[in-house]
Amino acid sequence: MKPFLNIINREFRMLFHNKAIFIFAVILPIIAILFFNTLLSKGVARDLPIAVLDLDNSSISRNLISQLDATPEILVKYKPIDQLEGERLVKEIKAYGLVIIPANFASDLKQGKQTKVINQYNSNVLLPSGLENKAFRKVVATFSAGVNIQKQMANGTSISQAKANFQPITSDNHVLSNPYTNYSYYLNSGFLTYFLQIFVILTTIYCFGVDLKYNKGEKLYNIGKENLPVIIFAKTLPYTLWFLFIGILMYYSMFVLQDFPLTGNKIILLLGLFLLITSTQAFSLLFIAVSRSFREALTFGSGFAAVSLSFSGITFPIFGMPKFIQYLSQIFPFTHYFELFVDQTQRGIPIFFSFKPILILIFINVFVFLISYKKLNKLLKRGSFLERT
Amino acid sequence: MKSFYKKYHRAKISFWNSVATEWNAIKLDKALVSTFLSVAFIILIVYTYLYSNEVVKEVPIAIVNQDASKTSRDYISMLNTSKGIDTKTNYADLQEAKQHFYSNKIMGVVIIPKNFGKDLRRGRQTTITTYADASNMLFYKEVIGDVTVATGYFNAGIVIKKNMAKGNSIAQAKANYTPVQTVTTSLFNTSSGYATYLIPVLTALIVQLVLLMAIGIINGTRHEDNNMLSNFPRILHKGGTIPVLLGKSFVYTALFSIILPIQIGIVYTLFSIPVRSSLWMVYIFSLPYLLAVVFFGIAMSSLFKRREDSVVFIVLTSIPSLMLSGLSFPMEGFPKFYQYITQTIPSTPGINGFVKLTQMKASFSEVSPEWNHLWLLALIYFVLATITLKLQSTKERKNITKKSL
Numbered sequence: 106m107k108p109f110l111n112i113i114n115r116e117f118r119m120l121f122h123n124k125a126i127f128i129f130a131v132i133l134p135i136i137a138i139l140f141f142n143t144l145l146s147k148g149v150a151r152d153l154p155i156a157v158l159d160l161d162n163s164s165i166s167r168n169l170i171s172q173l174d175a176t177p178e179i180l181v182k183y184k185p186i187d188q189l190e191g192e193r194l195v196k197e198i199k200a201y202g203l204v205i206i207p208a209n210f211a212s213d214l215k216q217g218k219q220t221k222v223i224n225q226y227n228s229n230v231l232l233p234s235g236l237e238n239k240a241f242r243k244v245v246a247t248f249s250a251g252v253n254i255q256k257q258m259a260n261g262t263s264i265s266q267a268k269a270n271f272q273p274i275t276s277d278n279h280v281l282s283n284p285y286t287n288y289s290y291y292l293n294s295g296f297l298t299y300f301l302q303i304f305v306i307l308t309t310i311y312c313f314g315v316d317l318k319y320n321k322g323e324k325l326y327n328i329g330k331e332n333l334p335v336i337i338f339a340k341t342l343p344y345t346l347w348f349l350f351i352g353i354l355m356y357y358s359m360f361v362l363q364d365f366p367l368t369g370n371k372i373i374l375l376l377g378l379f380l381l382i383t384s385t386q387a388f389s390l391l392f393i394a395v396s397r398s399f400r401e402a403l404t405f406g407s408g409f410a411a412v413s414l415s416f417s418g419i420t421f422p423i424f425g426m427p428k429f430i431q432y433l434s435q436i437f438p439f440t441h442y443f444e445l446f447v448d449q450t451q452r453g454i455p456i457f458f459s460f461k462p463i464l465i466l467i468f469i470n471v472f473v474f475l476i477s478y479k480k481l482n483k484l485l486k487r488g489s490f491l492e493r494t
Numbered sequence: 495m496k497s498f499y500k501k502y503h504r505a506k507i508s509f510w511n512s513v514a515t516e517w518n519a520i521k522l523d524k525a526l527v528s529t530f531l532s533v534a535f536i537i538l539i540v541y542t543y544l545y546s547n548e549v550v551k552e553v554p555i556a557i558v559n560q561d562a563s564k565t566s567r568d569y570i571s572m573l574n575t576s577k578g579i580d581t582k583t584n585y586a587d588l589q590e591a592k593q594h595f596y597s598n599k600i601m602g603v604v605i606i607p608k609n610f611g612k613d614l615r616r617g618r619q620t621t622i623t624t625y626a627d628a629s630n631m632l633f634y635k636e637v638i639g640d641v642t643v644a645t646g647y648f649n650a651g652i653v654i655k656k657n658m659a660k661g662n663s664i665a666q667a668k669a670n671y672t673p674v675q676t677v678t679t680s681l682f683n684t685s686s687g688y689a690t691y692l693i694p695v696l697t698a699l700i701v702q703l704v705l706l707m708a709i710g711i712i713n714g715t716r717h718e719d720n721n722m723l724s725n726f727p728r729i730l731h732k733g734g735t736i737p738v739l740l741g742k743s744f745v746y747t748a749l750f751s752i753i754l755p756i757q758i759g760i761v762y763t764l765f766s767i768p769v770r771s772s773l774w775m776v777y778i779f780s781l782p783y784l785l786a787v788v789f790f791g792i793a794m795s796s797l798f799k800r801r802e803d804s805v806v807f808i809v810l811t812s813i814p815s816l817m818l819s820g821l822s823f824p825m826e827g828f829p830k831f832y833q834y835i836t837q838t839i840p841s842t843p844g845i846n847g848f849v850k851l852t853q854m855k856a857s858f859s860e861v862s863p864e865w866n867h868l869w870l871l872a873l874i875y876f877v878l879a880t881i882t883l884k885l886q887s888t889k890e891r892k893n894i895t896k897k898s899l
Contacts, residue, residue: 124799125800125803129806133810143829143831143832144817144828144829144832145827146829147827147828147829149827150824150827151826151827152826153824154826192681195681195854196854196860197850197856197860197863198846214673217669217673218669219668219669219672219673219674219675220674220675221674221676222674222676223678224676224677224679225678225679225681226678226681227680227682227683227854228680228681228682228684228685228686229682229683229690229691229694229849230691230824231686231688232823234686235635235686238678241676241678246676248674249672249673253671253672253673256670256673268619269617269618270653270656271653271671272619272649273614273617273619273620273649273652274619274620274621274622274648274649274652275620275622276621276622276623276624276645277621277622277624278623278638278641279625279626280626280628280634280638281602281625281627281628281629282627282628283628283629284628286628286631286634288823288827291629291631296817300810303810307809314802398525400525400802400805403805403806404525407805412537412540415541419630420632420688421550421632422550422632424550425547425549425551425632425633426545427543427544427547430544448598451629452596452629454595454596455596
């Protein structure tokens with residue numbers, strides 16, 4: 106017990122003496138929580154600027170423009186004089202789309218001819234252009250339906266019958282998990298937990314690396330009475346607890362301050378957080394054990410933590426990736442944690458279905474620890490990395 | 495005149511000396527070379543491969559068919575032909591579909607109500623109910639989009655047939671049904687592919703990542719070894735910082751003018767991502783970007799006390815600078831404070847301009863706002879870098895004189 110307490114004591118002194126560890130463990134997590142909670146505070150993109158080229162200039166075309174402007178997603182900001190100028194606005198990303206109302210729009214409608222409204226958008230900015238295009242289609246479809254129904258009513262059909270005639274099948278769409286399609290819900294929760302595991306990996310590598318870079322590993326080995334599990338346990342436990350606290354703070358910022366959906370089980374969510382932290386620490390130990398220098402361990406660790414975001418399927422769903430990448434993504438603890446997180450917060454599914462990620466996380470924990478054990482023992486006995494840089 | 499020439503001559507020597515020193519420092523640092531190459535090439539290739547499927551296809555959804563009429567089966571086969579979704583029809587009721595939803599086997603449920611076929615024939619309105627999981631926007635969009643489109647076409651089919659039964663021609667029936675047609679064309683990235691969207695952004699971001707990392711590592715090492723002065727002996731002469739700074743930036747700019755075409759040449763060709771501008775245009779645009787990043791890096795690098803610090807700094811700032819570039823989430827959605835902050839980071843105009851040039855076929859005058867912005871940033875960071883370099887070397891000299899005392 107005594108060596109255990111000695112190392113913990115030493116760790117605390119190190120936390121306040123080593124600037125880097127203090128920054129990673131205390132200052133940056135708080136900055137990250139503040140940053141991501143304020144960055145996407147609006148969550149849903151509103152009033153995206155578009156350009157409208159009205160070649161008709163009739164009261165009907167102006168009516169359509171004001172309907173476009175009235176949708177929450179769109180703001181009619183530019184009225185270019187010709188198509189070239191409009192396309193230029195799109196190229197400069199000043200406008201997310203260019204809507205063109207053709208000449209004779211009103212007279213064609215009155216004659217019962219079919220007419221077209223054109224939307225040129227820019228898919229190189231994926232998200233806003235998608236929203237713009239969707240809003241545009243909705244407005245024009247509603248406008249078109251209005252014309253159709255008015256015509257029918259002029260023929261003496263009742264409004265309810267006219268609606269049924271126009272649309273024999275109506276859609277009743279239910280948006281599960283994220284009913285407001287709020288981007289903040291799914292991007293922020295991903296980014297915040299992603300950054301948490303980066304901090305965990307950096308802090309763990311630093312707290313071992315500083316000892317090993319300056320040849321203090323041997324000393325550590327002696328304080329720990331040559332008992333590796335005690336050394337590892339004493340060195341990582343303070344940070345496990347500390348990051349659990351940071352994680353809870355992060356959960357608090359998401360679910361209490363920001364009202365993110367939380368429809369699942371809170372205990373499982375905390376267990377998932379705990380397992381994410383410990384399995385990330387296990388991976389950090391592995392990177393320390395296999396590296397020849399402190400910098401190398403840090404490069405491996407930060408690289409591993411950095412790419413885990415893309416492998417987790419937040420940006421692009423895993424089942425849409427190439428098969429090889431799908432298998433590779435299973436290595437990352439963050440992938441499993443994020444699955445559990447989404448299941449237990451937004452999707453609100455029964456606990457039973459979250460046992461799978463939990464079991465996988467426990468397995469990763471044990472397996473990674475076991476394979477790094479022997480090498481780590483050797484490294485600590487030697488007392489320093491093979492190379493200084 | 496003579497003194498001016500003397501000054502010029504000294505500056506020239508100092509410039510080429512710093513070029514040689516910096517180049518040797520990069521060349522001899524194995525770790526640096528490996529990080530340089532791995533981030534510049536491997537990361538880019540892995541990411542492109544990751545997203546190489548471009549769009550999400552065949553999102554599995556469940557169909558609960560409570561009607562089992564021929565009309566309902568027609569509707570299902572219509573859904574089936576959409577690219578984005580893959581229908582699984584063997585569900586007896588919603589409960590059964592729920593189980594598979596929980597275990598992530600399906601991402602949505604479509605319910606066809608009882609009497610679907612009958613109601614349609616009677617001219618009564620009927621309702622298709624869709625449940626779509628929005629925990630990921632990409633597959634949510636596919637599910638809801640494809641179901642809406644299929645329903646729309648099914649509707650139109652019914653109405654147009656009815657209209658034709660009254661003796662209208664097909665063209666007239668179509669015009670009656672949709673008086674206003676929508677024509678939507680995506681000007682660039684026509685399939686809304688994810689790789690085509692992300693990789694140009696990433697290429698431009700990697701320029702900043704790699705350069706900051708390299709500068710940080712080299713400067714961190716000099717910090718550790720305290721050999722700033724012995725490496726750049728003229729740095730503390732009057733006006734001596736500027737040639738050193740220019741020499742350093744010359745090395746990095748030259749390096750990247752080799753790396754950039756290789757990146758574009760290999761990755762873009764391999765994964766068929768379009769490049770819609772000439773290499774010269776990219777060079778001209780990149781010049782102020784590279785300079786701004788290099789000066790930014792030198793100005794920042796005095797913060798790094800150790801070699802490793804810069805690696806960490808880069809990992810932490812990569813995602814925020816990607817977010818702040820305004821290409822993943824529209825700039826309009828950020829609070830004002832962040833809209834100002836992001837203007838000071840070189841990657842914001844750098845990424846925007848690079849994407850406009852290579853993807854949107856923008857002419858040079860169309861990226862000139864970004865280009866000017868980058869020159870301005872380069873100038874500001876040049877001044878800052880001069881100051882920090884001077885401070886760093888003055889400090890080092892003080893330490894040396896203290897020691898020798």
